[in-house]
Amino acid sequence: MTGRRGAGRGDSGHVPGRPAPRPGIAVAAVAAIAAATAGAGLATQAATPGGAASTASTASAARASPPGASTAARSGGARPYRAVADAAALADASAALGDLGLALLRDTPGANAVVSPLAVATVLGMVQSGAEGATEREIEALFGGARAGAQAMRVALPALSAQLRGGAAASRDVASPVSQAARVWVDTAVAKDMPGGFRRRIAQRHAADAMVLSFADAEAARAQINGWAAQHTAGRVKDLLPPGSVARSTQVALTAALHFRSAWDQPFDAGRTETRPFTTSTGVPGSVPTLNDERAIAQAVVEGTQLYALPFASGFDLVVAMPAAAGAGATAGTAAPAAPAGQVDALLERLRGATFARWHSELKAQAPVRCSFSMPKLAFAPKAGSAKASLQRLGVQRAFTDRAELRPMLGRLSGTAHVDDVHHAAGITLDEWGGEAVAAAAATVKPKSLAPALPACAVDRAFAFVVMHRASGAPLFVGRVGDPAKAQ
8 A cells, every 4th residue: 555656556447528517507526735836747827816817728728738637627527437346336435425424414513514425535535646655544444444445445436426427317318417527736836746647546536637826826826726616616615715724835736526406306386385384403493485295205214214215307316314203104105293303413423324325225115105295495505614623533634744645646745745624515405496516625735834943052142162173172272252243
């Protein structure tokens, strides 16, 4: 695992181009790590105080991009990953994503919260592509031990991501509801030292391209990166990187974006939307705008959890899970009394990523039952926050310290670099038409902390001196200095 380079860290297959995403589609996962320098075969982009970019023409940008790099930014799409992962590996990657998402959700404050494990995993995957040693192994451990974790990060996760964005549509004539974009921003001061192998890996695994950006004007660079995130999330994620998260010392920024937008398989009648009672997680009753209709819904009760699967028109489902009341599930389609307040938190605490696979299996095995279905309308705007503490609790620690091993990403400059923070934002909207979810994740890479200040050795008052022979200690001259400003 330690010290792998170039071909030894490569991936099989190639990364062909994919169609540009549909207009108006937001992107749900954005990862950032800051680094940059002019040259090194990277496309250049200059940040301006207003956040606008000065870019080369499409043709020149194509010529400037490194071999094997994604054309995502130039074509508006990302190229699918073609490595082969078997069903078991994909299932394990899905379960690991579930565990990551649950951990992030538990750490997100507030009554309402949305996270995107795929967004954060994409960021971590890009960092892992540029890490080695214990730093690399800690990230891989999130997705399995030893070789299994490495294969998950290098093959299964990228293959699953490509499957989600490219294989979700019902037919070739229907665009996928998922779109992704990824980019590594390289500071002009370090671009020439970024190994080509790292750029190839992030292009192959995450369809990421590379862009040179000066962080000398930190706020302009931050605005540029945030503008890219907003562009790829239909304007929903506007401030992924908060003030102060980017500095003149920032070296690399890796960004990835993912968006889901789809109509329901059977849209709700807006004329039937009405205010209905809803009991909060604290047990307080209230009233909220509620979608309601009569339709066939797949449903099941698994380990005391009531499940409903509301189908989108695009091969995805919205799975709703509630703590089931006593006796629920005895008769499919029969409404049960509300569960006691606060049980949703207990539900989240006992869930595991692998549980989602069982939910999927149980719901798939049930024939939809027609019922009077109702669900609150949702509109949760993305709010950016740090995921660093959550990741550290999950075991990703070394990357955030002075012991970070990022040589595959920064070459000879790696001895001075570490991951400073990982930022994340996610939001969701559910209405009569369908659903839209966006998320962004960003990891900033900066120099390691400065060495501790040395004790002062100032000659700042009157003194005596001796000109001494080093070997024998014999004094050649002895003197006194009471006022060095006076010439004697």
